Amino acid sequence: AQSVTQLDSQVPVFEEAPVELRCNYSSSVSVYLFWYVQYPNQGLQLLLKYLSGSTLVKGINGFEAEFNKSQTSFHLRKPSVHISDTAEYFCAVSEGSSASKIIFGSGTRLSIRP
Amino acid sequence: ETGVTQSPTHLIKTRGQQVTLRCSSQSGHNTVSWYQQALGQGPQFIFQYYREEENGRGNFPPRFSGLQFPNYSSELNVNALELDDSALYLCASMEGTGVGRSEQFFGPGTRLTVL
Numbered sequence: 001a002q003s004v005t006q007l008d009s010q011v012p013v014f015e016e017a018p019v020e021l022r023c024n025y026s027s028s029v030s031v032y033l034f035w036y037v038q039y040p041n042q043g044l045q046l047l048l049k050y051l052s053g054s055t056l057v058k059g060i061n062g063f064e065a066e067f068n069k070s071q072t073s074f075h076l077r078k079p080s081v082h083i084s085d086t087a088e089y090f091c092a093v094s095e096g097s098s099a100s101k102i103i104f105g106s107g108t109r110l111s112i113r114p
Numbered sequence: 115e116t117g118v119t120q121s122p123t124h125l126i127k128t129r130g131q132q133v134t135l136r137c138s139s140q141s142g143h144n145t146v147s148w149y150q151q152a153l154g155q156g157p158q159f160i161f162q163y164y165r166e167e168e169n170g171r172g173n174f175p176p177r178f179s180g181l182q183f184p185n186y187s188s189e190l191n192v193n194a195l196e197l198d199d200s201a202l203y204l205c206a207s208m209e210g211t212g213v214g215r216s217e218q219f220f221g222p223g224t225r226l227t228v229l
Contacts, residue, residue, distance in 0.1 A: 100170030
């Protein structure tokens with residue numbers, strides 16, 4: 001069975017500092033990996049996804065993530081954060097391109113300090 | 115282009131009651147998925163509807179049921195409400211059924227409180 005573990009429930013960082021949000025997954029088959037962002041009182045928005053190919057994936061708002069199959073990780077990074085990046089971030093996984101569901105992690109709350 | 119919309123925004127019910135939540139999919143999308151997001155947790159997949167048929171279901175009891183209409187809008191019905199049903203219910207629409215092939219677009223959610 002698939003599962004997603006987000007190792008940090010909260011990550012506080014100062015504005016303009018770099019950030020890494022950690023995500024590990026488990027699955028017995030090839031997976032597709034996603035990062036979503038949820039701003040307060042809003043639905044989820046896709047930041048980026050890994051389907052195949054290059055293990056470094058670039059997304060919106062300056063975020064990127066690296067797929068590491070040997071470590072079953074898909075960590076999200078941004079070199080310099082802004083106040084507007086304050087939100088909840090969810091790592092997620094699905095099995096195969098035809099899968100109907102996405103399994104989400106429990107989320108990491110990113111808080112940016114001025 | 116109109117995005118995914120959900121109604122109502124907030125809802126308060128008591129234990130044992132029934133509730134219906136509504137979702138209008140984004141233009142051109144024929145698939146709707148429903149997720150439950152409890153406070154402090156990630157969304158959990160309830161089920162997916164594709165062209166009016168259920169196309170996958172998560173680990174939720176039968177009192178959670180759904181419908182999809184010919185215009186691809188959808189309803190989530192929950193019978194015999196329990197306190198643990200209190201959550202944000204998210205609807206997502208997409209074209210086709212494979213989440214790896216197409217992007218899901220989420221609505222803002224309906225906040226259900228069960229007292």
